[in-house]
Amino acid sequence: MDEERKLLTIVFSHNRAAYYVAQLAGEKKMWADGDPERASFSHANYAFDDRGLTPDGLACLGVQSRRKDVLLVDGSIYVNVDDGDIVRIEGRLSKSPSFWTRRVEVIRHYQRINGSHVPGAIESVAQVLIAGRSTFRMTYSYETINGQRVGDPIESQAEPKDLRK
Numbered sequence: 001m002d003e004e005r006k007l008l009t010i011v012f013s014h015n016r017a018a019y020y021v022a023q024l025a026g027e028k029k030m031w032a033d034g035d036p037e038r039a040s041f042s043h044a045n046y047a048f049d050d051r052g053l054t055p056d057g058l059a060c061l062g063v064q065s066r067r068k069d070v071l072l073v074d075g076s077i078y079v080n081v082d083d084g085d086i087v088r089i090e091g092r093l094s095k096s097p098s099f100w101t102r103r104v105e106v107i108r109h110y111q112r113i114n115g116s117h118v119p120g121a122i123e124s125v126a127q128v129l130i131a132g133r134s135t136f137r138m139t140y141s142y143e144t145i146n147g148q149r150v151g152d153p154i155e156s157q158a159e160p161k162d163l164r165k
Contacts, residue, residue, distance in 0.1 A: 039071035041086075046072070054078065058087055065094035073106060085117050086110050102127040116145045 039045070041063070049062035058078040065072035075091015093104040104126040111120040121139045128134045142150050 038069060041077065045069075051076065053081070057081065063091065068095040070095050070097045083112075085112060100129045102129065113142060113145055114148055114150050118142065118145060 045066055047064045047066060049064070051060040051062050054060050059081050061077045061079065063073065063075060063077055065074055070093055072094040073089060073091040074094050075089065077086055078088040078090070079085065080087050087110060089106070089108040089110075091106065093106060096102055096104060104124055107123045109120040109122070110117060112118075119140050121137065123138075124136045126134050126136075143152065144150060
């Protein structure tokens, strides 16, 4: 990733930029420390429950974390039945990230670009002590993936689309 640039378009619903910058710094530290294994969808981290197919043809798996951790989600994983790709993850963080931040609901969207399965967007709604409800949405735009040029994220920046559709 040294040669690759990742451009993130961040849209804030509230003027709480410092909070979100801290969240992004935490994600960067997680990857640097090798913590993604702590968050992997494995039997060590989760109990799984088959919830059948959704009306749009995705397989739905219920996930319940086996321990309280800010990297784990209690909720659902939606999987493309044709190729096994995770399309979306929805749920609540199994542990609040701080004393001030309560009940964090997240939706993570994934997509396939040039054969690589990559994050597409992250949305969250949190209850923050004193400040109230806080929303966050981040959309990923890629210039290169695995050394392959896939787009020009600066040119593609536009009004964010509603990811819940």
